[in-house]
Every structure is written in structure tokens, then in C-alpha cells.
Amino acid sequence: MSQHHPHATGEDRRPHVVIVGGGFAGLWAARAVSSAPVRITLLDRGNHHLFQPLLYQVATAGLSAPNIAAPLRQILRRQKNVTVLLGEVAGISPAEKQVHLADGRTLAFDHLLLASGATHAYFGHDDWAPHAPGLKTLDDALGIRRRILTAFERAEAEDDPAKRDAWLTFAIVGGGPTGVELAGTLAEIARHTLRGEFRRVDPRKARVLLLEAGPRVLASFPESLSEKARAQLQKLGVEVRTGVPVAAIDDEGVQLGDTRIAARTVLWAAGVAASPLARDLGVPLDRAGRVLVEPDLSVPGHPSIFVAGDLASIQCDGKPVPGVAPAAKQMGRHVARSILARLRGATPSAFRYRDFGNLATIGRMAAVVDLHGLKFSGLLAWWFWLAAHVFFLIGFRNRLVVLIDWAQAYWSYQRSARIILGGDRDG
Template identity: 55%
Template sequence: MPADVANTSRPHVVIVGGGFAGLSTARALAGAPVRITLIERHNYHLFQPLLYQVATSALTPAEIASPVRGILRDQKNATVYMDTLTDIDKTTRHIRTESGRDFAYDYLILATGARHSYFGNEQWAAHAPGLKTLDDAMELRQRILIAFERAEMETADRERRRANLTFVIVGGGPTGVEMAGAIAELAHSIAHDFRNVSTRCAHVILVEAGDRVLPQFLPALSQRAKRDLERMDVDVRVRTRVEQIGEGYVVLNGGRLATETVIWAAGVQASPAGQWLKAPTDRSGRVIVNADLSVPGHNDIFVIGDTAACTPAGAAKPLPGLAPVAKQQGEFVGRLIAARVRGRRAPDAFRYRDFGTMATIGRNSGIADLRKLRVSGLLGWLLWGAVHIYFLIDFRSRIMVAMNWLWAYLTYQRGSRLITGLGQSTQGGHDGSESQDGESGTAGWRGARGLRLGSAG
């Protein structure tokens, strides 16, 4: 065991979550006289901003995720456990994990991110998966690719073929816009691979309840994004409410539409840190933190990233759930703890340095608002690509992603269009019985449906 980790006289910093916030805290404490335990329920750090590219077959999971253990390999004061936090005892300063282990802490950092919110319609989740984890992305990839396969096999029933080629994305924020653009591009790029169906006829519908897509951008940039989406044949429907989602359909503003693929990109709910801590939260479940990101009444517990509601002095609303916010908060808390354990004056308030926001729509089309500079089109797209490659966690991923993008740009092809995990359900489909997975074991369920269609056709 490295000396740094074994040295139990050093204060113990327990970090939960190996996302942008948790990892940057650990890294900021690299040289500090502390023992760090990082607990992450997966064995990898995920670069969420590129998840939609896995969901639409442009990248593979390994290109946007790296093992946490590998990232912290050379940081001798850090130990990584693949485990899940389940409970916190603030009185005895212990946390409990799913594996039944207890960890005592001197400092606790909760950086457990967020998940989807269906605004009280949790029953929609089975029909309209969201995009938050690598499993979500694989699931969506599966659904999208199977929809094209089923359309190819559906030679008799035009309505069902149409439903298979209809993709509804709910939510006009960056994830919804990126998904809509990427599915439209995918449909065009695979057109020559199909014989019975023209995938170019895919109907990609982006639904937004508000009056414009990308509402966090200036109206002119939103307008530009909408125009670019429409140029790619995306049907952008603003001021449109989703009223119902069920098996094979959605109801939009009172009208029922047949579709086999609905993607949820509308709502976010923070991880249950507020419940673990029994601390006040905002409407999205984010813990309301002090200016230094500590939990009121507990200067040894910090909540950061997507789990925190941090409203800087003078600001009207809390900082948004963005990767740079999470990273900077992690660095801040790392510096604060390092200063305290060294007996130095700790910084008193977190200040966010906002370098701007950007989003991509599709090939040659992106928008970027860099405060003093606003760009769109090809320049916005190039800038978006460069920034995302730069922020990928390791060198290998940067090279792989850059090569993949270049190849896709030159050939219009998508490299990872594999449908996997259907083995068990294949039999369910042939004999007409339901997959054992049921609706939540999605790959099996969808595989069975696909094959049932095949045997019928």
C-alpha cells in the first residue's frame, strides 16, 4: 500500500462520485496531506457531453469513458472503490455503501450528479428512455437501430413502417437538439445500406414546450439552430406539449402520433443527496449550499456539481448544471480543504468563471456564445469539436474521437452500428412469448418485438 494511503494520521477526505466534480476535487488534492477515498458506482468516468454520439452510433463507449482507477493511478494519496453510497450519518461522520461497508470521514464531498425527471409521469420512462448514463446511450442506440431494421422488414403495413421511421425527441435543450440532428444525419448516412425502405424518409420530430429551442442561448442563435435543424429535415415543433406517451405512440397537443422511438431529453432531477443529508433542496432536488459549497450547519460536508444549488452573490438564479461549473466547484473545494488541513486561510466563496456556452446541431453546424464573441455555422461547429476534444479526460480518447470524426466527416459513415445483447430474447420472439426481461430489460424486450415482426413478415 502506498505510504500516502496508509498514513491514517492524515485527515480522511471521502469523495462520492467520479464525474467532473468528484474527479476534479480529487485531483486538486493531489499534493495535499490527506487520504482520499473516491467512491464511484461505475468503474469509469463518463464524458456525458458526447453521450449522444454513442446513442447515434458515431462513437463507441470506450471513446468517451475511462476507468477512474486508471485516471488516479499516479495519485498516491487516493484510493478508488467501485461502490454505491446509500446512507450518511452526520452525527458519527460515517457513510454507508451498498456493499455494506462503512467509511468514516473528516471531509465528505457529495458529487453524485443528476438523473432524468419525468415530472411525475414516471410510467413514461419505459417508453421514452433518457440519456444520462452509458447504459442509456447503448439502450437508445439499440432502439434507434432496431427501428430501422424493423422498417426494412415491414413491407406490408405502411403505417407500421412509418411508425418505425418516426423518432420523437422530447425537449429542445442542447441534448434534444444534438440527438435530433444526429438521428437525422444517421438516417441519411445509412440510406444505401437498406433495400426496401428509404431511411432518408425518417421523420425526426423535436418537441419543445417553450417558444424556442436552446432557450439558454440568445434568440438569434436559437433561431439559427432551428433553421439548421429544419435544413436537415428535422420537424421542430415549439409550443408543443407532450400529454401522453405509451406503447407505440405519443400524444402531442391533443394529437396522437404513431412512433416506435421516443427519447426523453426534457427534465433533470438531482441525485438524492438532499435526502441522505436531510438538507433543504430546490425544486430539482439540488441541495442548497453555502457560498463555499458546504452544507448549512456542516462545514465538513460539501455538495458540488449537478447535485448542488449554488447561487453566487448578486445572481438571480443558481448556476446551471454544466461540466465547467462542476469542474470548477471540484477544484475550489479541493483548494479549500488543502488550505484548511495546512492551517492556511481557506477561500470563502466560490466564484464561477463563465467562458460561454456552445451546442452542436450537426455536420458543419454549431453555435457558440463566448460572451464577447458569438459564432454559428461551420465556425461554431469547429469550435465545439475542438473544445470537446480538448476536455476529454485522456489522450487516447482525444486521438480516437478525432480520428473517428475525421473518418465520419470524409466518408459520411457511422462506425459503431452494432445491435448486441439480443441472444436471450431471440427465442422469446420466435415462440411468441415475452422476454424474461420484461419492459425494463429493454434490449431483450425490443429484440423480441423486432423478431416477432420478422416472423410475421
Template identity: 45%
Template sequence: MTKPQIVIIGAGFGGLACAKALGNSDIGVTVVDRRNHNLFQPLLYQVATAALSPADVSEPIRRTLARYGNIRVLMGEVNGIDSEGREILLSDGARLPYDSLIIATGSEYNYFGHDEWHHHAPGLKSVHEARQIRHRLLLAFEQAERSTDDAEKRRLLTSVIVGGGPTGVEMAGAISELGSFMIAKDFDSLSRDQFRVLLVEAGPRILATFPQDLSDYAANYLTRIGVEIHLNTAVQDIEPDRIRMAGEWLPAGCIVWGAGVKASPAARWLGVEPGPAGRLPVDPRLAVIGRPNIYALGDTALALDADGKPLPALAQVAKQQGLYLGNALKAELLTGAKSPPFVFQNRGNTAVIGRNAAVFDFGRWHLKGRLAWFLWAIVHVWLLVNFEKRLLVSIQWLWRYATRQRGARLIDEDAVGHIMPPPAADPQRPH
């Protein structure tokens, strides 16, 4: 009897959890991802701000799944799905058949019709983007140290973070702490009053998905460490060395985007009408509505809670869905048993703001400050892919906490020319 074949597109939190649940079973599993590594995205901001290196938050997918004899890993980019023929289409023209398909392709940043801004204001969805931001930040300080023009120094030392969600808040706090430390310890010709960090949010408050008291705490802490918060402010344009908001151009050395996400193009692959943010509507068992034997999870899926509200795009949601779906499919394919609908167990929502400062929302009760920061660290270390990563990150965090040093402050000299181009020399452009 031929083994049932399951294909999983994407090796993020949900895809890996699903694959592990199916591991070493009498089911053939193929995991397809355009990268050869999994990535712990919640800590990418620490790669971008030189606290961790890329290897600390990523691991080859083949290594992660090597102990499962029934799982095959393929590196390839999916650009279509033939649901009638039960095949996925790869960008090199290859076709991969399946009996059941699981789409766990995550999300990407939404530039709201201005995709050209991506080059000038990268987000935090890949190692490449995190390294790009780190290079721009560090290179800005090196160039400011050499500059003899005060206005140019101030431009280079101005960082703008677009979006007041958890990623934006974490980046703003980390950049403020990094810049203050480097100016105090390493750059003699620079002063703290030349250094600016702006957090720009189109809505009325930062951390809008958190309760008001936690949002207020985060805003007060960021203001105390020198971050300028601009609320009800929409971005109008972005160029390599400046950003336009509230009708005015602001020169900047580094611009980071964190203003919203949209799902992968999975809805287009399947020819179905997407839900909000491009997510695939799924039933309570995570099956894509109207597409037999196709499932979706994580940021790709529009799954609803008991109140009919969409589940948030969080790592804990994706992991729980992946574990549920892997076990459910294993039971159904091997024994014919139907599993009950998926139920999300909320373990709290958290965001770190800076040294000894974080917020934790557990629903009925809230936590903030040093204890929340300590709990945030425990949770994020635990979520790392294996013991080796947990140990390495823990040691580095302890060292950084004791010394305030950041060990990944490296600039790729081969990338300097195109990572941070000089300001556009156009005397006619508006100021």
C-alpha cells in the same frame, strides 16, 4: 499524526477534478462511485447515434486516478449519510467514515412524476441508456427494411425527442443525419419520405438558455435537414410504440427523453430542504448550509453567481468547482489557510446541431455555423479525460467527416427481444 480523510461521492467532472487537486498530498482521499468508470456525458449522444463507441467516452476510474498514491477508489452505491457520526452508508450495509465529505453525484432526468416513462423513453445519463437508444434506432431500420406494411415502416422510422435543450437538439440533428445517410446508402426498400424526426418542446422555443438569435439559427438549421419542431407542446403519455401529445397519439419507433434534469437524492440523504431541481444549497465556499464539513459541487449544488442566480448545470462549472474545492481543502487542512469564495469563470455555452453547424454563446458575442462547430469540437476533445481519448476521438471524427460513415452501428442480438418489444396488441386501446 493521522491523515485527514476526505470522501468524494461521485467521479464525474467535479469529483475527478477535486480528487486530482487533492492527489499526492498528505491527505487520505476515497472516491466512491456506483460505476467503475467515469463518463464524458456531453458526447453520449454520439454513442447513441453510432458515431462513437462507449469506450471512447469513458475510462475506468482506477486508471484515471492510478498515479495518485493517496487516493483509494471504491465501487459502491451510496444510500444515506450519517452527518452526526460522519459516515456514509452504502447499499450493502457498509459504512465509510470521513472527516470531510464532498458530494458530486450529478443529476438524473426528471420525468415529472411519470417515472414509468423511463423504460419507453430513455435519456442520456449512462452508457446503458446510450446503447439502448442506439439499439432501438438501428433495429428500427432493420425491422422497417423487412416490413411490407407502409404504416409500420413509417412508425418504425419515426423518432421523437422530448425536450428542446442542448441534448434534444444534438440528438435530433444526429438522428436526422444518421437516418438520411442509412436510407440513401444501405436500405434499398426505404425512402426518405417514410423517415421522420420530431423535436418536442413544451416551451416557446428551443435552446431556451441561449440568446434568441442562436435559438433561431438552430431551429432553421434543424428544419432545413428535415427535423419537425413542435413548440408549446407537452407530452401527455408514452407507451412502448407511441407517444401522446396535443391530445393525439403518434406511433414511433424510438423515443428519447431530454426534457429536464433533477439532482441526485443527496438532499434526502442529509435531511435538508432542497433548492430548485433538488439541488443542495451551498455557501460561497461550496459548503452545504447547515451541515459542517460537508460540501457539494456540480449539478448537485445550488451555487449562486455574483447576481444571485443559480450556476448552470454544465461540465465547466463542475470542473472549476472541483478544482477550487480540492485546492481549498488542501490549503485549509494542511496549512490552516482559508481560500476566497468560489468565482465561476464563464468560458461560453455551446451546442452542436449537425454537420458544420453549432452555436456558441460567449455572453457579449455569439458564434454560429462552421466556425462554432469547429470550436465546439476542439473544446470537447480537450475536455476528454486523457490524451489517448483525445487522439482516438479526433481520428474517428476526421474519418467520419471525410466519409460520413459511422463505425459503431452494432446491434446486440441478445438484447433485441427486450430492448424493442413489439407493439402492444390491444384492439381496445385509444388511437
């Protein structure tokens, strides 16, 4: 098995930092050591950084994929101490300080940041995955978009009223921000975007159900905002059902307690599990498979290995740090500072999470915002949500395109990315 680094020459004695994952944590860490005397290898399965908070907009045909993603090489092209490698990590040997790639290559590291994120968790029901896709990657988003748009096409071609209704029924499992955003946007597509485009079916009669096992939607928000979100969803035409877990999912629909719902499109927004790479570290993990990191985000017993983003489990001020983009960015920057401190022979400081609040959008002119006790919803919250997301997008071009696309969609109710791509769905 060959050990190498793309820049490794006899002369290059700079410490080698390997970063696994080009998401918020990995990218922010790489950028924070741009002027440091280290060489960095950034490994990712995909060639792009993805602005995940807007992924549901691609899934619901509001934005096209390049609007919310940018090639990692393009983002880091001016940073001479970074090499971007496209590759899948197959395993990690902490004691040997080696990362093993799926193609047989091995990278030796001096410092490692594991920021490979989270994947879907079906709570032991992995057989549900083909029937209820989740939303984590651009591939997921394009697949969901294909399912949603094809469902309306199938309904138009269906003569049997019961089968037609099943094609026009959309069930979203999970009432967190992703589920709420998907449900609200789907309702808008059915009520407004597709109105008048079909001859045999009325898209406005489509049913959008949001199924949450817990007592309320947006459980991470204050109860008053949860109630407002529920009211805003119902106003959009979403049927919100709480307090009953999903018992079964198949190609024909979902079983909710004793009730059978015939729905040909089921989307999963319920659970996430940490990337399986965490298990290679041989350290304690929490219930979701995340690494219980030290206060400086290093791995217990391995001071040169760090974990950040959705893969890290840590508490600040007695509360768990949430798996959100601002937390991942802060962690990435902190790991960079910790590595630089170690190189100087200093002790890294403990990670402190700065909570900037919680935002979720529900639909056109409807959102909820919780900023340290300052709670508001409706139109003002929607504008705040929009401004925050456009501000955080990477690259000026993306911001401009997103703003133009949104402005156009806002005034016309049209969605610009309604092209069905890829293979036809089965059924």
C-alpha cells in the same frame, strides 16, 4: 456494521476525504489534492469517468464507448493518496460523519464531497421512463443506440405501411443541447449514413421530431442563436415543434396536446433531477432536489460536507450556476481548496464561477456558440465546438481516436459504431 477504510492502519492519521462520484466535479477535486497530506476514497457506481457532453455520439453510433470514457483507476493510478472503490452509496449520516454503502459497509470521513450528479426527471410521469429512455450513462447510450438501429431493422421487415412509418418515426422530447444534438445527428443518420443500405424502406423518409414545451429550442442561449439552431435543424430535416408539452408517452408513440404521433422510438432529453442522496443531508433543497449550498459549496450546518456539480444549487452574480461540465470542474477544484483551507485552520473563500460561454452542435458543420456576447453559428461554430470537445477529453489516446473517428465520419458520412449489442427490444 463494519467501519473501515482500505488503507486504514494504526499509523495512518491523515484526514480522510471521501468523494462520492467520479464525474467532472469528483475527479477534478481528487486530482486537486494530489500532493496534500490526506487520504482520499473515491466512490462510484461505475468504474469509469465519462465525458458526458459526447454521450449522444455513442447513442447515435458515431463513437464507441471507450472513446469517451476512461477507467477511474487508470486516470488516478499515479496518485498514491487515492483509493478507488466501486460501490453504491445507500445513505449518509452527516452528524456521525459516515457514508453507508449498499453492501453494508460504512466509511467514516473527516471531509465529504457529494458529487453524485443528476438523473432523469419525468415530471411525475415515471411510467414514461420505459418508453422514453434518457441519456445520462454509457448503459443509457448503448440502449438508445440499440433502439435506433433496431427501429430501422423492424421497418425493413414490416409489411404494414402504417406500422413501418411508426418504426421510422423518432420523437425526441426536450429542446435543450442534448435534444438538439440527438435530433440533428439522428436526421444525419437517416439522410446520409444509412442511405442505400436497405431494400424495402428508404431511411431518408424517416421522420425526426424535436418536441419542446417551451417557446424555443436552446432556451439557455440568446434568442438569435435559438432561431439559427431551429433553422439549421429544419435544414437537416428535423421537424421542430415548440410551445406544446407532451401529454402522454407509451410504447406506440406520444400525445402532443390534441395530436397523436405514432413513433416507436421516443427519447427523453427534457428534465433532470438531482441524485436522491441529497435528501439524506437533512438540509433545504431547491425544486430540482439540489442542495442549496453555502458560498464555499459546503452544506449549511455541516462545514465538513461539500456538494459540487449537478447536485449543487448556487448563484454567482445573481445567476444560477448551470449544470455543465466546466462548472462542475471549477466546483471540484474549489472544494479541494476549501478542504485544504479548513485543514490549515483558514476560512475557505466563496466559489466564483467563470462562465466560458455556451456551445451546442446541431449536426455536420452546424453548431451555435455564445461566448460572452460573441455569437456565431454554422461552420465556424462547428469547428470551435469540435476543438473544444476534443481538447477537454481525458487522455491523449481518447483525443486521437475521437479526432480520427470524426474525420472519417465527416468525409464519408459513415458511423463506425453501428453494432447492435444486448437484448432485442420488445415490440
